[in-house]
Amino acid sequence: MNSELEKPEVTVIKCWDAVNVLMPKLAHSAAIAVPEKVIGSLSVVSKERLGTSLEWSPWKEALLSEDGTYAEQVNCTMFSTKTGSYRIPHVSIDIEDVKCFKVHGDEVDGAPVRLTFITNDGTSHSTLELDDMGYQELIAFLQERLMIERSVKDPHLCLVRDRRGRQRRQDLYDIPNQSAHFLQRFAKSPVTTAFLGLSKVHSMLMTAVDVLAPPMMEDGGPHGAMDTHRIPDFQLPPISMNNLQTTSNDDQDFEVISIKPPLELPPRHTVHRRAPLTATEWKSFFDSEGRITDEHAAEVKDIVFRGGVDVSLRKEVWKYLLGYYDWNATMEERRGKRELLAADYYRMKSQWSTISPEQEKRFSIWRERKDLIEKDVHRTDRNHPFFEGKSAALKVMNELLMTYCMLNFDLGYVQGMSDLLTPVMVIMEGDEVDTFWTFCGLMDSITHNFDMEKLMKELDHLSTLMKYLDPSLKRYIDANDPKLYFCFRWLLVHFKREFSFEDVMRLWEVLWTGRPCKNFHLLVAYAILDTEKNTLVENKFSSTEILRHINDLAMTINLEKTLELAESIYLQLIGAEELPSSIRKIIGLPIRQESSSENSPSRSSREPSKATESQRLNKTAGSPGAFEDHVFESS
Template sequence: MDEELLVYEQDEVYTLPTSQEELSVSGKLRIIERRHGVVVEWRCSDDEATTDSEWAVINSAAVTFTHHNVSDSVEISTPRRNVRPIAIELVDLRSYRIADDDSLVLIQRDGTTHPALAFRSGSVLCFVEVLLRYVAVKRSEKDSNLYLVSDKRQAAMDEELSAMNLVPPRRGFPGAGGPNHWLNTQHRVWGFINNLKRDPYTTTVGALSKFYDAVLYTGVEGYIRESDGAEDDVAELFHSLNGFEDLEPGYELLTKKGTLAERPDVDRLAPLTHDDFQQFLDDDGRILDVEPLKQRIFKGGIHPNLRRELWCFLLGHNLWNSTYIQREERRRQRENLYFTMKQQWKTITEDQESRFTGFKERRSLIEKDVNRTDRNHPFFEGEHNPNVVLLHDVLMTYVMYNFDLGYVQGMSDLLAPILYVTQNEATAFWCFVGYMDIVYRNFDMDQSGMKQQLKDVHQIVHLVDPELMSYLEVRDSANFYFCFRWLLVRFKRELNYASTLRLWEVLWTGHPCPNFHLLVAVALLDTEKNTIMENKFGFTEILKHINDISLRIDLDATLKKAEAIYLQIASSPNVPDCVRTVLGLPLQEPSTSQLRIRKDDEVDGKATDDRSGSDDGEVIVASGAGLVEVVSNMIGTAVRHLSGDDLTDATLEVIPRQQDDAEKCFEAALSHQFI
């Protein structure tokens, strides 16, 4: 057994709950010196008893759910929590986050993100002080709550490099001359040189595109110098090369400065109550104004007592303009139809099934899936639970209703919350039919529907956050495969049950636009952006981090951000038509960029070194002559490499191989994240 030296220990360090109903788990946080290295460790306390109800501890199952009985008159809470112990060697610790409430989140190099820890006694600063004995810590420039951990020797080398002042500060740049500014400049310089050695083709094209972007879209006045000093040109160039610190070979980085409007602040409302709903009904039960009601549900969701009734409207089981009597008649008719279809598959004999391969395979898959769907929820837990039987029967009946689609893994995840809310077999079936009419493309055999949604997310992120898009492209993650599970089951595995129900009813309203779930995904990525980029996560680490944030998502904050992103896009000019189509926005008139192309065609072949610019903001390339000279001198070798005749053939040979690799990557991500 290794010798151990305990250098730090703090009792009463609690996990923070992921919902209001969930309870915390008490534990001890330690830093231990061992023969093979230093370890940060958190484990549950042996004695969990406490008289303080606010800090009551239950450590038995997995997640917390609130169960509403059929009459909705009594709410039964079942608090539960299972927290794995934490053990991290310091060499594997990439960063940590200290929230405004002084809670601590530890993040590993492989993307593992541990539960937030709160200090009931003592201070997180004491932990940090001991940590500083072994590692160097730097506060993130982009996220004041994030602290980056590095080896002390490497940090000392970076400081020495910064002290050399190889590159001067950018003239007029805020904070020029500060230590963080110098450090980032040196990283850009050495990162660029290192990339040039590894992949001159990609680095050269990327650098020239960055240079073109900076000159073309910043304006002439930003690049006219009072003096033609080469040092200023060098500094300006490398400040325009943001994102090239760790460029991987084979990527061409092209980023254009955005023209989006300012993102507004939005508010959410309280859930729709029974009294609120009555204002939308006439004496016969018709809903008078459907869209205002949907807008109200979008802004606040639905109170649990009202959810069963309104879900039937949102999912098409009830018609909006029907009366009480008409809805009851429709319910009886559809119930009879459901049990007729159910009887069809129940009367299939074993002999028939032996010659009905498709049916047999789907039955087998359903039986496997229902036995592992939400079994930690009180509504489905336990052996011989009749609700699990209902889940099975509804899915089997859907096979008979829509045999072309049949059953695909993931459908049980979409049905389970509907069955829990409606608590009626036939009603759950028809609501599930309505939901499948919305998301059926998620279950295409060739996965074309899912791939299209991932492409749509790509388009939106490219518009809203070019910096993040550039980073993901460099890190081989621009395919957004890590969002696959989010979109497939509409974030069900990322949220607790109560939040899942609220999110789904918000999405079903169709407000404020089609495909709002894509903006929810973009909002989550925006929230995790700094953690991903500052920790320099690659594809595997991003996938691990995305999986680890499940059950820790703030739904209200995410919905606010998603709506704000929509309003930002909707109020912005020059939004690409591909994004407008996805979000249901009207297509725009021919853009100024198209007019500019025509203008460029008119002057094609003429000398451009004496152009004085145009009214639409095009700039004189000659104005940046000093900068061009610097670029040419620094990457001359790479430019000569570009002039070789062998590049085209080599590039063409790589394309099929890249396509095969992308397909394999997609399948691997699907397996790792969902199945």
């Protein structure tokens, strides 16, 4: 019996050859070149007692080179050469578990189509790339088994509303009567299986609700056919009591209840980013003694905000952006400052390195911090070439973090700091002094992230932005995770685990400029949520599914598009006729004095025009007017 459970009977129903899987983006650069996509076969497989699934595996023969080998592992294939190795994930998707799928790009006849399937627990699976015929056949097969509708708000999102051919809807009482494979999965991975089970309970409850409100019909056909984009959106979003206002009527025995209009925002605009700061541009900002004037410093920040810094310049430019070097210091003054800071660094390093074992026995806080640092050093970015194996950089990382504890006794060491340190170490090429003081500048800018009360306040600010930018998304999130815990990791380590090493360095240097406003990182966070809104809301993701889906976005987010969207949202906010004080405070605009409507002058006489406001913002940020010259056009 056990052997039968381990090896269920497998039947291949349908198969497509030459189907590509897009390789996940690595968090760091690798010694071996990782292909953008890997070719393989996609099959529809029926397994006894396990149901029907979509399964993809690579063509091993296509991977092999003269010095390459591959090894089958659980759910993946490891491909290795003399210079390194990489993991090729397999795809296995239970068709009954599909919640939706995304069609990437335009569905043009004859062109390859990319699909990303998302299952009930919020997991985003590897993206498949099929030719047009394979795509049409796969969709036809899925339509035979699933009731699929295309999202009204996002034509690239296809939602699974129900399964076809059911004798009856699954009952909650069926859950204890799971087959043996369910129990095996639970024993092997109890947390994952439990979350998956809970997500299925949520899906069944939502299905039960759908029974009470059957789909609307249009043109005599079922609501949600794949070939229509005109599906009526008949569900009214819940109304917050904060949006209601009452007007009494002296002549009537009733009150008129109306809904206050949401914040009126102008259309978003398309913004354009530029190439990174070049060596020629950088050199042009120095005077004969090595100073950079305030005006030129502002211009550098504008360029960095718009395009980042060329890799070859980061070692120098980061020192200025993070306050290690003063912009208007001469070359001689910078050299003198570095000598003083080097002496400070080695003095603090000697303080902790000379603590005796006897002292350490009576210094519990120090022991705790030391143990935590040692653990984190050996599990932070170990796949990066700079830190892999028995790299000497691990010892340096340990010493840098221990020395920071001596500089900042109150904060000491908190998990997450090692994540922030590693990019600085890579850019400073292992120089302890430069790395330490540049890292200190980084920590000074985000120390509040390691204060739970202040971090929760940042999440509250993000929630406030969402309230005015998209009230419907805010209401949906409030019903599932009002504290925005799924964004916690983003803010704690400044998106370090959401982007590749190169992308996160580009993002950080953009944020360090302070452009175009205070708390721009919150607009970056909102831009990601705005991009994923339809997937979250139309699939009715629960809090667990939202968390899983957001975590699965790691290494898949397009940084440039996210930065463009975040800046576009900023321009949209400052273009609003009346911006609430709470929003003005979050993005660093001055709070206007309120006055009575009877005596208050017209808007044009009591507040600046949009052009004047833009000029004032540029002046406040120290910009010589780059934002005035920035060209943008309506979407």
